[in-house]
Amino acid sequence: MxxxxxxxxxxxxxxxxxxxxxxxxxxxxxxxxxxxxxxxxxxxxxxxxxxxxxxxxxxxxxxxxxxxxxxxxxxxxxxxxxxxxxxxxxxxxxxxxxxxxxxxxxxxxxxxxxDGKLAAFALTEPGAGSDAGAVATSATKDGDDYILNGTKCFITNGGIADIYVIFANARKSAGIRGLTAFLVDRGTPGFSSGKEEDKMGIRASNTCELILDNVRVPASRRIGREGEGFKIAMKTLDAARPFVGAVSVGLCQAAFDFAVKYSKEREQFGKPIASFQLVQAMLADMAMQIEAARLLVYKACWLKDQNVPYGRESAIAKCFAADTAMKVTTDAVQVLGGYGYSREYPAEKYMRDAKIMQIYEGTNQIQRLVIANNILY
The missing domain is CATH 1.10.540.10 (Acyl-CoA dehydrogenase/oxidase, N-terminal domain)
Structure with missing residues (x-):
């Protein structure tokens, strides 16, 4: 590199x-x-x-x-x-x-x-999170069309997007072998957004459920072949996970910068808390973890740009950076003490925002399975 x-x-x-x-x-x-x-x-x-x-x-x-x-x-x-x-x-x-x-x-x-409009990726369902093969939304062939029925949940941009990639099962009880992707426009008859989630973090983003009630989609809007959806979803997540890592790194850096600034200004026992070795040790650990996460993200992206296999490194970057975001933002709250727990300061927001990094686009437990599979098989 x-x-x-x-x-x-x-x-x-x-x-x-x-x-x-x-x-x-x-x-x-x-x-x-x-x-x-x-x-x-x-x-x-x-x-x-x-x-x-x-x-x-x-x-x-x-x-x-x-x-x-x-x-x-x-x-x-x-x-x-x-x-x-x-x-x-x-x-x-x-x-x-x-x-x-x-x-x-x-x-x-x-x-x-x-045109400046938003898109959404809709895979998750109430009964299908990490288990993509459990997708229950159905895609029934009807002439030159498919009829989609089902419910999606936790969809980012779900209530405000103009175009959606919807994953549905085109073969009843076929699991991942039936998963198929479709391109669906907002405003298609039978397609609507439902409950918006009241979330702990990333509250500025729109997250809601999608309802598909006899949504007719032309076969020309099917992405790839029927049953190819799982492979498409996995390639998509491989490509996108380093960007979750990048957002995590930015979040870490913001929390770290705020904690450093505060530690230099906050005085206890007659001197800034930055002069205390235990605080210095926390800041040093935070700096090391951020740097390691950043380099893992850069490596995964670099490998992708070289057009060589990068799925393992993508999972490592996402997993490590997300875990680091949770650790660093928690430590930032600790450095601020009581002020870190107050919504008057951004530290507690950083901590709330960080948690989702370990959950979306494949939980960090799933990332560890991906990494292990790359090691063992």
Missing amino acids: DFNFTPDQLALKKMAQEFVAKEITPYALEMDKAGEIRAGLFQKLNDAGMLNLTVPEEYDGPGLDALTIALIYEELGKGCAGVATTTAANALASYPVLVAGTEEQKQKMFSVIN
């Missing part, structure tokens, strides 16, 4: 830093309290090119490599993990189409995202 970033990468990183400092960080606590992204921010994100980061150049996107995208998501994670999650959901939803979509499907998906 070359640890020297290109001038273009450095310029994009700086642009993201400046955007986050102006448009996101000052409003993060306000958006967390309101449980939604503030008015006008979607348009500003789009104007800054933050919503279509994974769109290839041939489809009027920026055509960025994975490492550059990770640099941008790290900066977004520093500002607000909820906003970062909202934007990253566009990347997650775009990958099934990149992996197995037709030219028509790519034109459709990327035109929506390029």
Whole structure:
């Protein structure tokens, strides 16, 4: 790996830093309290090119490599993990189409995202979380169409997206062998969003259930072959997991920076708490963990950009960075003491936001199984 970033990468990183400092960080606590992204921010994100980061150049996107995208998501994670999650959901939803979509499907998906609209990836159901083979949403062939019926839950951007990748089972009781992906537009008859989740963290992001009641979808909107959905989903998650790691690293860095600043200002026993060795040890551990997580994320992205196998490294990066986010943000609260527990300061928000990193896009327990399978088989 070359640890020297290109001038273009450095310029994009700086642009993201400046955007986050102006448009996101000052409003993060306000958006967390309101449980939604503030008015006008979607348009500003789009104007800054933050919503279509994974769109290839041939489809009027920026055509960025994975490492550059990770640099941008790290900066977004520093500002607000909820906003970062909202934007990253566009990347997650775009990958099934990149992996197995037709030219028509790519034109459709990327035109929506390029227009500044949101996309959603809908795999999870009330009875199917880590077990994708348990997806109960059905896709019944009817002439040149499929009829979709079922319910999805915990879908990021579910209530505000314009286009969705929906996973359904096209072969009754076939488990993962029947899983099939479809491209579905908002406004399709029978398709609606349901309950919005009142979440512990990433509260600025929209998370809700989706209801499919006899939703008719043309076969031309099927992504890949019938029964190919599981493979498409796994390739998608491999591609997207380093970005969860990048957001986790940004979240860690923000919590760490705040804890360092506070430790230099807060005095006890007549001197700053930063002078106490136990506090210094906590800060040193936090710094080491963040650096290790960042390098694992960069490695996974670099391998992806080299077009070599990277699934193992993708799982390692996501798992380690997410665990680090939970550890570092918890330690940041500890450094602040009682003030860390107060919603007047951002430390407790960082801690609440961090927990989801260990859960979504494959729990960290699932990541460990992926890693073990790569070791043993």
